[in-house]
Each structure stands twice: as structure tokens, then as C-alpha cells.
Amino acid sequence: MKLLLVEDDAALHTALHRSLTRLGWNVQVCDDGRAALGRWRALKPDVVLLDLSLPGRDGLHILAQARDEGLVTPVLILTARGTVGDRIAGLNAGADDYLPKPFDLDELEARLRALHRRQSESYDKSASNPHDGKTISYDKESGAILHAGQVLELAPRELAFLRALMARPGQAVSKERLFEAVFPGLQDVQFEAIEVVAYRVRKKLQGTGTTLTTLRGLGYLLKLPS
Known part of the structure; x- marks a missing residue:
């Protein structure tokens, strides 16, 4: 499991x-925001473990550019902010x-492994359902x-939403599970925000042959063409 640690505090890294x-x-370490x-x-x-206060370039700018470039590696922000x-x-x-x-090392490691496990599940499902031009697929190399x-042009939250559904094709995924995948640890976001993300994803799936179905009381289901 390869981890990129972007942190300028020498003692901490x-x-x-x-x-x-x-x-x-x-673990590979980078201590300069310009090189990250x-x-x-x-x-x-x-997985990327990213500090925000970095010399040369702020961590938020690094993250935003990475997502704009299509880098979808799971990122855990580690910061004093x-x-x-x-x-x-x-x-x-x-x-x-x-x-x-400050943080507890056991909690940090548990969160890192959870992010890696979630990503690996998506990869495994993609490998068993290779892209044939008729449906959507997850490209392991690029993360797109x-x-x-x-x-497909997707915002980071839309991508997280679709990744969670593609890990369980043909199965209902609860709103709670999707909310945790899209808004992990964010307690100030209203639960209904997941419906906004679902609406945007549904629009972007138009013309792909793949449909997003709402199952009342159960969540959402991704239907792939046969």
C-alpha cells in the first residue's frame, strides 16, 4: 500500500x-507544496495524506488542482486547522x-485503511466488469x-457517489452509506444534500445507457445495460 505523505514538519513526518x-x-514523503x-x-x-499549511503552495490549492486534473486518489487531510x-x-x-x-495514530491508520479498502473495492468491481463501450467503467490507471x-466530467463528490454505487452494481446502496462516502465526517451538511448529488449524477449519466434509480426507503440503484 503506497502512501504519499505531504507534510513539512520534519519531526512529524x-x-x-x-x-x-x-x-x-x-511511505513516500514530500515536504514542499511546489513539488507535491x-x-x-x-x-x-x-492514498495521499495531505497537510494544508505547506511552504511554496497551500494544500487546498494542491488538492483542487489534482482533482481538476482527474487525480482521484483518496485524500486524508491532516492539519492544525x-x-x-x-x-x-x-x-x-x-x-x-x-x-x-493532534491525532491518535490508531485512528489515523484506521482511516487510511478505510480509504484504501473503499478504493480497492471499486477497482475489483471494475476489473470484473471491463469497459465494453456500452456502459460506464472505472479506469484503474487514471482513476476516471x-x-x-x-x-465523464464529474465533480469530486459526484465521482465519490458513483464510485460507491459501482462497487455494488445492481444492488441498492442506502442513502446513509452514500452520504458517508460523499461527505465523510462532515456533520454540518444536511442529509438531503445527497439528493442534490444524485440529481447531478443522474443528469450526467444521460446517454450512457446507465441509469440511476431511486428506491424509496432503500436508497439508490445503478442499472447497467445488459
Whole structure:
């Protein structure tokens, strides 16, 4: 499991490198915001652990550009900025999870493994349902969702929503599960916000042969063409 740790505090990244390596992670460290995107592209990590206050370039700008480029690697923001506004800004920029400093190492590792597991489930489902041009598929190499060889233009939350559904094709996925995938740890977002994301995804699926069905009391179901 490859982890890119973007953190400029030498004592902290040394301690995290040592601890996470012992737990089985292959940890690569970047301590300069200006070099972070280049390392991200080159390493193709399974998870990115990203600080926000970095020399050269702010972590939020790094994250926003990565998502604009189609880099969908799960990102856990690790920062001393712990206000609700900071959490919302990070999640809006495309983060998958948020852990304020100081933190417990066991909790950090549990969250990292949860992000990696979620991503791996999506990959496994994609491998068993290869892209045939008739439906949408998840491209493991780029992290994009494709249709007819073209990348579907999706915002980070729309992508997280679709990834969660594609991990269970033909099965109902509850709104609660989808909410956690799209808004992880964000308690100030109203539950109905998942319906807005579903509406946007449904519009973007038009013409792909794949439909998003609402199952009252159960959640949502992704129907792939036969």
C-alpha cells in the first residue's frame, strides 16, 4: 500500500514515516507544496495524506488542482486547522476525509485503511466488469470513469457517489452509506444534500445507457445495460 505523505514538519513526518512503515505502508514523503503534485503524478499512490499549511503552495490549492486534473486518489487531510469552515473548505476541494491535529495514530491508520479498502473495492468491481463501450467503467490507471472511451466530467463528490454505487452494481446502496462516502465526517451538511448529488449524477449519466434509480426507503440503484 503506497502512501504519499505531504507534510513539512520534519519531526512529524519522520515519526509518521517510521510508524506507518512498521504498520505495512510504503511511505513516500514530500515536504514542499511546489513539488507535491509532481510526486503525486509520478508515484500513483493508493492514498495521499495531505497537510494544508505547506511552504511554496497551500494544500487546498494542491488538492483542487489534482482533482481538476482527474487525480482521484483518496485524500486524508491532516492539519492544525480544525474549524468547521476549514473542514468544509477541504471537503469542497475534494478531500475524502479530515483529521485535525493532534491525532491518535490508531485512528489515523484506521482511516487510511478505510480509504484504501473503499478504493480497492471499486477497482475489483471494475476489473470484473471491463469497459465494453456500452456502459460506464472505472479506469484503474487514471482513476476516471469512462463511457465510450471518453472521461465523464464529474465533480469530486459526484465521482465519490458513483464510485460507491459501482462497487455494488445492481444492488441498492442506502442513502446513509452514500452520504458517508460523499461527505465523510462532515456533520454540518444536511442529509438531503445527497439528493442534490444524485440529481447531478443522474443528469450526467444521460446517454450512457446507465441509469440511476431511486428506491424509496432503500436508497439508490445503478442499472447497467445488459
